[in-house]
Amino acid sequence: xxxxxxxxxxxxxxxxxxxxxxxxxxxxxxxxxxxxxxxxxxxxxxxxxxxxxxxxxxxxxxxxxxxxxxxxxxxxxxxxxxxxxxxxxxxxxxxxxxxxxxxxxxxxxxxxxxxxxxxxxxxxxxxxxxxxxxxxxxxxxxxxxxxxxxxxxxxxxxxxxxxxxxxxxxxxxxxxxxxxxxxxxxxxxxxxxxxxxxxxxxxxxxxxxxxxxxxxxxxxxxxxxxxxxxxxxxxxxxxxxxxxxxxxxxxxxxxxxxxxxxxxxxxxxxxxxxxxxxxxxxxxxxxxxxxxxxxxxxxxxxxxxxxxxxxxxxxxxxxxxxxxxxxxxxxxxxxxxxxxxxxxxxxxxxxxxxxxxxxxxxxxxxxxxxxxxxxxxxxxxxxxxxxxxxxxxxxxxxxxxxxxxxxxxxxxxxxxxxxxxxxxxxxxxxxxxxxxxxxxxxxxxxxxxxxxxxxxxxxxxxxxxxxxxxxxxxxxxxxxxxxxxxxxxxxxxxxxxxxxxxxxxxxxxxxxxxxxxxxxxxxxxxxxxxxxxxxxxxxxxxxxxxxxxxxxxxxxxxxxxxxxxxxxxxxxxxxxxxxxxxxxxxxxxxxxxxxxxxxxxxxxxxxxxxxxxxxx
Numbered sequence: 001x002x003x004x005x006x007x008x009x010x011x012x013x014x015x016x017x018x019x020x021x022x023x024x025x026x027x028x029x030x031x032x033x034x035x036x037x038x039x040x041x042x043x044x045x046x047x048x049x050x051x052x053x054x055x056x057x058x059x060x061x062x063x064x065x066x067x068x069x070x071x072x073x074x075x076x077x078x079x080x081x082x083x084x085x086x087x088x089x090x091x092x093x094x095x096x097x098x099x100x101x102x103x104x105x106x107x108x109x110x111x112x113x114x115x116x117x118x119x120x121x122x123x124x125x126x127x128x129x130x131x132x133x134x135x136x137x138x139x140x141x142x143x144x145x146x147x148x149x150x151x152x153x154x155x156x157x158x159x160x161x162x163x164x165x166x167x168x169x170x171x172x173x174x175x176x177x178x179x180x181x182x183x184x185x186x187x188x189x190x191x192x193x194x195x196x197x198x199x200x201x202x203x204x205x206x207x208x209x210x211x212x213x214x215x216x217x218x219x220x221x222x223x224x225x226x227x228x229x230x231x232x233x234x235x236x237x238x239x240x241x242x243x244x245x246x247x248x249x250x251x252x253x254x255x256x257x258x259x260x261x262x263x264x265x266x267x268x269x270x271x272x273x274x275x276x277x278x279x280x281x282x283x284x285x286x287x288x289x290x291x292x293x294x295x296x297x298x299x300x301x302x303x304x305x306x307x308x309x310x311x312x313x314x315x316x317x318x319x320x321x322x323x324x325x326x327x328x329x330x331x332x333x334x335x336x337x338x339x340x341x342x343x344x345x346x347x348x349x350x351x352x353x354x355x356x357x358x359x360x361x362x363x364x365x366x367x368x369x370x371x372x373x374x375x376x377x378x379x380x381x382x383x384x385x386x387x388x389x390x391x392x393x394x395x396x397x398x399x400x401x402x403x404x405x406x407x408x409x410x411x412x413x414x415x416x417x418x419x420x421x422x423x424x425x426x427x428x429x430x431x432x433x434x435x436x437x438x439x440x441x442x443x444x445x446x447x448x449x450x451x452x453x454x455x456x457x458x459x460x461x462x463x464x465x466x467x468x469x470x471x472x473x474x475x476x477x478x479x480x481x482x483x484x485x486x487x488x489x490x491x492x493x494x495x496x497x498x499x500x501x502x503x504x505x506x507x508x509x510x511x512x513x514x515x516x517x518x519x520x521x522x523x524x525x526x527x528x529x530x531x532x533x534x535x536x537x538x539x540x541x542x543x544x545x546x547x548x549x550x551x552x553x554x555x556x557x558x559x560x561x562x563x564x565x566x567x568x569x570x571x572x573x574x575x576x577x578x579x580x581x582x583x584x585x586x587x588x589x590x591x592x593x594x595x596x597x598x599x600x601x602x603x604x605x606x607x608x609x610x611x612x613x614x615x616x
Contacts, residue, residue, distance in 0.1 A: 029062065031055060031069065032171040032335055033081065035473065036309030039155045040135040043082045043169035044101060049306040050296065050335070051178035051252040054084030055170035056096035058105065060114045066170070067147050070140075077140035078470050080156070082169035083149075085136035087126075094124060094136060094151065108136075108149075120148035131159055138170070165460045165472035178258040178294065179250035184214040187249040187257040191297055195332045195341035197288035197314065204478060206288045208332070208341060214259070215245040220287045222480055232275070238284040238480060241267040246295060255302035255327075259295050288339035298331035300343075308333065313473060314340030374424035381425035381446070381483070384533060388448040393531035394501050394509040396446040398423075399522055406436040406487020415442075418535055429483060435476040437497045439489040443513050445499050447481030448531075452501040454478050456486065459498040459512050469512065471498045489514055520611075538595040541565040541573075547598060547610035548575040548591050554613055560588050568592075572600065 038046065047054045057063040070081075085108060086101075087094045093107035108115045109124050120141055126133055133151040141148045153159055156167070191210065198205035204222035211217075221239040247262040268283045275281070298307060304327055311333045315321055320328040321342075330343030388396045400416045403409030410429075419426050426444060435456050447454050458472035476484070481501070488497040495514035502508045511530050516523045522532045539547070545563035553559040566574040575591040591608055593600030598610035 029065075030173045031066065033070075033079075033168055034171050034308055034310065035079070035168045037157060037164055037167045038169070038309065040082055040086070041154055042305065044084070044097075045306050046308060047084075047169060047171045048099065049253045049256055050171060050308070051250070051256075051258055052171045052173045053099050054082060054097070055172040056084040056104075057115075058096060063115070063118065066138075070138075070147060077142075079139070079166055079168045080152070080163060081138040082167070083136045083138050084172075085149075087134050087151075089132075089134070092126070115149065118147075118149050120144065120150045123149065124151035126151065128153075128159075162461075165458055179252040182249050182251045182257065184246075184249050185212065187251075187259065187297060188212060188214065190299070192330055192343045192345045194344040195330075196344065197339055197341045204287070206286065206341075208289070210246075210332075213245075214247060214249070214262075215243070217241075217243045218286060218289070220284060222284070222287075222478060223482065232278055232280045236280045236282065236480070238282050240284045240286060242286040242289070243267070244286075244289070252296070253306075255299040257297045257299075259297065261289070261292050261295060264289060288334060288337065288341065291337050292334040292339070294335045296331075296333040296335065298327055298333065300327055300330050302327045302331075307331070308338075310338040311340035315342040318342050374420050374427040377425040377428045380423050384423060384425075384446060384531075385448050385450075388446075388531040391531055392528055394448050394452075394529050395499065395511060396448065396531040396533050397499075397511070397513055397522060398444050398532065398534040399513075399515060400442045400444060400485075402440045403442060403487075404440065406434050406442050406485060409442045409487070410434050410485050422535075423533065425483065429485065433483070434485045434487060436487040437475055439487060439491075439496060441487070441489040441513075441515070443486045443488070444483055445486050445513070446483040447501045449501075449503065450481040452481045452503055454481055454484070455500045455502065456484070457498045457500065459496055461494045469495075469498075471500070471510070486513065536596050539598065544573060544575060544593070544595060544598070544610065547613060548577055548589075550613040551591070551608065551610050552577055552589050556588075558588075571595070 032052075034043075034046070036043075036046075044054055055066065057066055084097050085094050086097060086103075088103065094109045095103035095107060096105055098104045106113060109119065110116065121144065124133070131153055133153055135152060135154050137150050137152045137156075138147060139150060140146070156163055188210065193209050193211070195208045195210060196205055197208070204220075206218060206220040208216055208218035219239070219241050221237055223235055223237050242264060244264040245262040246259040248258075248260040250258045252258050264286060266283070266285070273280065273282050298311070301323075304312065304322055304325060307327065311331060312321070315329065315331060318329055322328050330345070332341035332343065333339070334341075384396055388394075398419070400419070401409065403415065409415050410433075413427065416426060429444075437456070437458065445454070445456075454477070455474060456476040457474050459469050460472045461469050475497070486497060486499070489495050492515075495512045498510050498512050500508055500510040509529050511525060514523050515521065521536075522530075522534060524530050524532060545565060548563055549560055560577040561579045562577075564576040564578070566576070568574060571594075572592060573595050575593065576587055577589045577591075578585050578587045590603040591600060591610065592602075593608065593610060600608055602608050
């Protein structure tokens with residue numbers, strides 16, 4: 001696959017479920033599925049703040065169009081989708097609501113309504129035990145194998161916490177007009193010039209400069225660590241310089257303006273790949289801008305509670321995100337791509353300002369990541385990938401250790417300096433290559449093929465579904481298979497991330513990294529696919545002695561007084577357990593074990609594993 005087409009992989013949406021479409025009938029409707037945990041009331045106001053409303057499906061044709069859109073994405077079956085329907089307290093009929101949340105039209109649970117057969121069997125129920133159910137969701141019933149309407153509580157997470165990360169709302173626009181038209185000067189009167197789009201992890205970002213007339217320029221770059229088999233001193237960079245303009249500015253609500261993408265142009269030269277100053281460059285597209293149509297400007301001070309969760313997910317690492325419950329920065333949001341840009345409050349740029357030098361910026365970012373690298377790091381990454389390929393693994397993973405936070409752990413290179421002998425590419429990874437999902441365990445993830453897209457998603461355990469897990473919101477994605485550090489696992493029994501590699505042909509492989517409680521080793525899938533290159537340390541003599549004594553106490557109900565360790569020539573250890581009596585010493589047991597795994601035998605040759613009793 002050529003670099004030019006490979007770079008196009010980047011521009012699929014980062015979230016799993018966005019879509020838009022047109023409903024058939026006399027009036028046009030367009031939709032966006034917004035993935036966010038929120039109450040029905042919150043969803044109502046969020047939709048209104050974006051110039052639309054919660055979807056009201058008022059004809060059989062419109063309902064079928066929405067179902068067709070949902071069915072296009074198989075993953076949508078995991079979500080409960082809020083619709084614009086409710087009932088009054090004590091009422092027995094549900095209605096669609098208007099923009100002021102007033103009941104309109106005919107009852108949608110009346111037997112004569114076209115929606116009557118679309119309810120789940122036995123619904124609406126109005127109550128679940130003593131829990132009041134008064135708003136409408138659309139979800140996929142696996143029991144009935146179809147999408148159905150159901151009534152649920154306004155704040156369903158308060159009663160069913162396992163639905164966390166599985167809520168969404170369907171945003172509907174009734175026409176192409178989002179709000180009252182305004183001139184560009186009004187919309188951008190106090191908006192800063194500079195915005196950036198980044199996950200807060202990895203070596204990529206999109207920088208955009210927005211001018212007073214609605215035009216813009218910008219740069220995207222993403223480095224592929226170790227790509228090129230060491231032929232390029234500073235690696236491979238996917239990059240573009242772009243210009244364009246926004247148009248059709250509208251006032252949507254207090255602190256929100258909308259605009260549409262007019263032009264988007266690239267400065268590719270002849271569009272071919274090229275080499276410069278030790279870096280191999282491959283043309284890409286404007287990540288976060290490309291593929292978009294409708295964009296929003298959110299003003300500083302806008303209530304955070306009314307903003308899309310997808311926007312907040314992208315800019316959440318910004319230290320100034322919140323001020324007393326309000327947005328502490330200016331924001332730019334690409335609705336269809338669900339991409340959120342954070343504004344940087346500096347003096348507004350003039351039209352004749354020099355654009356960012358994309359080569360200089362890209363080179364500087366890459367140089368920072370590699371300035372302290374151990375010589376030969378490119379070869380160590382190549383060797384690991386070749387070993388993984390020989391073993392049929394699609395990715396490699398190593399557990400590095402435990403820290404208060406992944407970022408702090410990675411900044412102190414002494415935490416994993418023991419890897420530099422065989423895996424010196426870790427020394428070329430900067431702290432910006434950290435994806436932190438919360439939790440103290442720190443891993444390094446290496447896709448086997450640098451042409452694979454790497455995605456890290458939240459992993460959600462559903463207690464109500466026999467603790468089955470599924471992917472949630474995307475935390476990080478890159479179209480180049482560069483290694484990343486991953487901080488995760490708030491709980492030692494419930495992993496919270498899923499790593500997925502996607503090949504250029506669309507094949508996917510997912511892995512949820514966590515360690516076994518039994519022995520602390522990586523929990524690897526039975527079908528293979530993951531190469532574990534963790535460097536395991538031998539247990540100390542004191543640790544082995546304590547394990548041996550606890551093992552003997554478990555098996556015999558007696559705790560010996562002391563132990564003695566003997567190191568054998570083959571690397572194993574012999575552990576003697578004994579009591580000191582008045583006139584002599586009596587041995588109770590001998591264990592002969594591997595100091596790394598603690599597996600071996602007792603004096604009778606029976607198998608033993610000391611780690612089974614150890615909680616240190």
